[in-house]
Amino acid sequence: EAGVAQSPRYKIIEKRQSVAFWCNPISGHATLYWYQQILGQGPKLLIQFQNNGVVDDSQLPKDRFSAERLKGVDSTLKIQPAKLEDSAVYLCASSLGPLPGTNEKLFFGSGTQLSVL
């Protein structure tokens, strides 16, 4: 079974530039998450999709971050313009569904390490 695919693996940009990350979840997984993980901290949820609808984007800085999930499969996360404090690992995860039980196990991609200079 193929895992969650993410690209790019690494990205270095200057502040005020834009950047985009791509995620392809495990086939059949309805729920997709984007997390931001700053060094030494636990992952912080940016946005959660259920199929192609947004379930939770309460912690997404909407003035600079945007995300979409076209056709309920692939997803892209964009930052425009980037700030120094956006330097982090961006993790994509998917699960069969959000309901309690075995469906809620998260499968993570390898992440994108972003450095903003």
Add this chain to the structure above:
Amino acid sequence: QKEVEQNSGPLSVPEGAIASLNCTYSDRGSQSFFWYRQYSGKSPELIMSIYSNGDKEDGRFTAQLNKASQYVSLLIRDSQPSDSATYLCVIRGSNYKLTFGKGTLLTVNP
């Protein structure tokens, strides 16, 4: 009070010892409790889930849940150097949202 609290460590134990990792949470209506392991430079992976009070054992790992005390723990018996990683406590609250703790760094010394 933070939603999910863990001692950041580092926790250092000798090989073969029992490692005890602890987590407290603030939402009394929390439903699901997980422990994820994250090796340095890697992504988190699920190692244990627990939904009801008591103990749940899986190999060398035991998860313990006490909802009255709002406390969940992970015990690792016969700790191995390969267990050295950050352990993340993750809880699904009454609002169905998942919250990650900051993680505890465990080091197992040969």
